[in-house]
Amino acid sequence: MIASQHDFLIFIVEDNYVMKKMIIHGGRRLSGSVSIGGAKNSTVALIPAAILADTPVKFDMVPDILDVHNLMLILESMNVHSKFANGVLEVDPTEIVEAPMPSRAIKSLRASYYFMGALLGRFGRATVTFPGGDNIGPRPIDQHIKAFQALGASVVEDNGTVRITTGEDGLHGARIFLDVVSVGATINTILAAVKATGSTTIENAAKEPEIVDIATFLNNMGAHVRGAGTDVIRIEGVPALRATNVHTIIPDRIEAGTFLSLAAAAGDGIQINNIIPEHLESFTAKLIEMGVNLEMGEDKVYVGRSDDLKAIQVKTLPFPGFATDLQQPITPLLLRATGSSMIVDTIYPQRIKHISQLQKMGAQIRAERDMIVVDHTDHLNGAVVDAGEIRAGASLMIAALMADGTTEIENADNILRGYGSIVAKLTALGADVAIEDPVRVED
Numbered sequence: 072m073i074a075s076q077h078d079f080l081i082f083i084v085e086d087n088y089v090m091k092k093m094i095i096h097g098g099r100r101l102s103g104s105v106s107i108g109g110a111k112n113s114t115v116a117l118i119p120a121a122i123l124a125d126t127p128v129k130f131d132m133v134p135d136i137l138d139v140h141n142l143m144l145i146l147e148s149m150n151v152h153s154k155f156a157n158g159v160l161e162v163d164p165t166e167i168v169e170a171p172m173p174s175r176a177i178k179s180l181r182a183s184y185y186f187m188g189a190l191l192g193r194f195g196r197a198t199v200t201f202p203g204g205d206n207i208g209p210r211p212i213d214q215h216i217k218a219f220q221a222l223g224a225s226v227v228e229d230n231g232t233v234r235i236t237t238g239e240d241g242l243h244g245a246r247i248f249l250d251v252v253s254v255g256a257t258i259n260t261i262l263a264a265v266k267a268t269g270s271t272t273i274e275n276a277a278k279e280p281e282i283v284d285i286a287t288f289l290n291n292m293g294a295h296v297r298g299a300g301t302d303v304i305r306i307e308g309v310p311a312l313r314a315t316n317v318h319t320i321i322p323d324r325i326e327a328g329t330f331l332s333l334a335a336a337a338g339d340g341i342q343i344n345n346i347i348p349e350h351l352e353s354f355t356a357k358l359i360e361m362g363v364n365l366e367m368g369e370d371k372v373y374v375g376r377s378d379d380l381k382a383i384q385v386k387t388l389p390f391p392g393f394a395t396d397l398q399q400p401i402t403p404l405l406l407r408a409t410g411s412s413m414i415v416d417t418i419y420p421q422r423i424k425h426i427s428q429l430q431k432m433g434a435q436i437r438a439e440r441d442m443i444v445v446d447h448t449d450h451l452n453g454a455v456v457d458a459g460e461i462r463a464g465a466s467l468m469i470a471a472l473m474a475d476g477t478t479e480i481e482n483a484d485n486i487l488r489g490y491g492s493i494v495a496k497l498t499a500l501g502a503d504v505a506i507e508d509p510v511r512v513e514d
């Protein structure tokens with residue numbers, strides 16, 4: 072049975088849950104236009120940030136992705152009611168209570184770690200199961216913990232659960248130098264510090280646009296966060312946060328990059344709407360170097376049919392460098408280039424789950440020491456493959472659209488964690504794609 076993207080979202084918390092498959096009949100050239108949704112990595116921080124407010128809050132341009140539905144389940148466990156329809160999410164944290172959180176939902180995504188900073192900011196303590204998210208190599212949270220401790224909290228890790236407490240004085244401002252540039256640690260520190268007593272400085276902060284989005288949301292509620300988007304962020308604690316307007320989430324630069332790669336690899340003229348070109352510069356610069364036919368507009372880009380592509384070298388870096396989350400989605404396009412392309416992922420060197428799966432489809436791609444080498448490949452064939460994580464899934468999805476025959480992508484939930492309305496968007500471009508309803512195992 073074929074289900075709409077929405078139908079399966081409720082099943083994730085059930086024990087007998089079985090992951091879905093994405094079925095793609097490939098080989099069609101795609102054309103038309105697509106509109107990019109709100110950024111996953113902003114949304115998944117904004118939702119936990121909402122519990123810091125003393126009023127209901129409202130977000131617009133919220134993507135309909137699994138992570139959002141799982142965050143809503145976590146909110147409900149704290150008596151925080153939320154309502155999501157037509158891209159608008161309303162969250163009412165005014166009757167929040169401290170309560171155990173559903174560990175299955177917490178484990179289903181990475182960003183559940185933002186409840187550590189947000190609960191700490193709200194109650195001066197937090198107990199949160201260690202987060203899940205994509206399996207892309209080691210993902211420590213030592214810098215988050217270091218920052219909480221600098222702000223005056225005690226942190227104990229016990230059997231996969233992190234317990235954070237403060238003394239009678241609560242949290243106080245501090246100067247924190249992050250040893251590694253971390254998106255999560257930067258945002259978690261902001262969430263904990265925004266209502267702390269006094270001034271906090273975060274040095275060597277991450278500069279991703281999603282961090283600016285969180286700071287904008289908090290500042291519009293009366294917070295005092297300055298310097299977001301640079302590597303020094305200064306925060307003056309305030310006693311209360313009150314929402315007075317709807318916060319519109321920035322467009323998802325990773326979804327946009329995925330569609331850019333897809334359009335260049337399998338398109339016959341595709342317009343991508345609702346983008347912020349400045350957020351994509353390191354990516355579009357590489358496409359231009361390859362010879363992709365791009366026409367940039369103020370908030371859109373047109374990708375013309377692109378032939379005679381050249382091989383490139385890619386190194387992933389923190390923003391504004393080339394995003395690790397776009398390393399896998401660009402791979403199918405590199406298969407079309409003449410010569411050998413090389414990718415070095417400095418953020419997650421073990422992010423290579425797509426390689427063995429693309430090989431099943433006939434791709435000439437291999438891991439060599441700390442590098443991914445992608446050779447020109449004339450022909451891809453459909454196969455049964457596994458979306459080991461979200462961006463490996465995105466890479467397989469694009470390869471499947473290019474391939475002759477049928478591809479079954481197993482564990483497609485990993486794609487649906489972060490690509491809103493993906494079936495509808497691809498279908499509108501002329502793709503033959505469906506999500507297969509899982510066969511559920513009975514107890």
Ligand SMILES: CC(=O)N[C@H]1[C@@H](OP(=O)(O)OP(=O)(O)OC[C@H]2O[C@@H](n3ccc(=O)[nH]c3=O)[C@H](O)[C@@H]2O)O[C@H](CO)[C@@H](O)[C@@H]1O
Pocket residue numbers: 112115181182209210211212213214215216251252253254255256277395396417418419
């Ligand atoms: C929900 C979300 O926004 N996820 C994004 C976020 O993940 P996430 O916030 O988890 O990634 P970080 O920016 O924290 O990680 C960057 C690097 O720092 C290391 N590190 C991080 C924290 C820490 O305490 N100690 C430490 O050593 C990590 O192992 C990694 O090598 O940024 C990643 C890097 O752009 C993206 O791939 C993810 O899509």
Ligand SMILES: C=C(OP(=O)(O)O)C(=O)O
Pocket residue numbers: 111180181182203204205207396461462489
């Ligand atoms: C790694 C990613 O997500 P997360 O941090 O939520 O696992 C991603 O979006 O590519």
